[in-house]
Amino acid sequence: MPFDASTGKEKVAVLYRMVMPEHTCPYGLKSKDLLEHQGYRVEDHPLRTHEETEAFKAEHGVKTTPQTFIGGERIGGYDDLREHFGEHVPGEDETSYRPVIAIFGVAFLMALAFSWAAYGSVATVRAGEWFIAISMCLLGIQKLQDVESFSTMFLNYDLLARRWVRYGYFYPYAETLAGVLMIAGAATWLSAPLALFIGGIGAVSVFKAVYVDKRELKCACVGGSSRVPLGFVSLTENVMMVAMALWMGIRALT
Incomplete structure (x- = not known):
């Protein structure tokens, strides 16, 4: 039985969440898991119909479920619960580098995997080339998911x-095509000029917007919904494309 070390009392939380045949609220499941992870015994109260859910919301003056109560005090929904336990809850407009860290991290590991599969070693020049090319492809995929939003x-x-x-x-499309061709080491006559063109314009544009005009903007590099x-x-990103284009072009000519 879990106890609160500061009070000596049992740690109990009361949770109301939607559990219907056609819908089980995912935030209710997350709230229950978080409470149990924090050492609480959860008194779980499933709301099994729309009528029951609406009656609960009207009774407690809330607009959403789940709702958690601890020691008779209403904590709120899942995000409120996370804040209650000292976890960071990002704001709607809060910036985050997590998407680019994930993309470049996975690209790096994939490049090492390709190098190991092809050469039996991760310490190869080709691994560096693959890292940049794979990064371009992954960044391209993010943009291609919603081209309209990205272009805006x-x-x-x-x-x-x-x-x-x-x-x-x-x-x-240009970024993804250049990346694919660079992974294959094919059609350098097309991939190198393409990457040089879009990377060069991109580098100048970003430098002007950020370092000359001092504008605070979100980057479209990982898609139109980016908070980066x-x-x-x-x-x-753009300098890497330019460097890769120059490297591939020089190597093709020698």
Whole structure:
């Protein structure tokens, strides 16, 4: 039986959540799991019909479920519960580098895996090339999920897109195609100029927006719903494309 060390009393939480044949509230399940993880015995009260749910909300003056009560005090929904336990709950407009960390981290591991499979070693030049090329593909996928949304965000800072709106629709396909060709080491005559073109314009656009105009914007690099701030990461993406394009082009000519 779990006890609160500061009071010596049993740690009990009362949880009301929707559990219907057609819908089990995922936040209710998360709330129950969080409470149990925090050492609480959960008095679980499933709300099994819409009528029962609406009656509960009217009785307690709340608009949503689940709702958690601890020591007779209403804590609130899942996010409120996380805040109660000292966990960080990101705000709607809060920036986050998590998407780019995930993309570049996975790209790096994939490049090492490719290198090991092909050469029996992770310490190869090709691993570095694959890292950049795979990163381009993964970033392209993020944009291709919603090209319309990406192009809208892209228009906030890209110099060419502002003059030629259709460039915002072209960019995700160009980045992905260049990345795929670079992974294969094929058609360098196309992939290198393509990456050089979009990477060069992108680098200049980001540098102007962030470091010259001092604008605070969200980066479209991981898609139109991105909360990644425009800045160093965005500039790095474009510089990597330029560097890869120059490297592949020089290697093809030698």
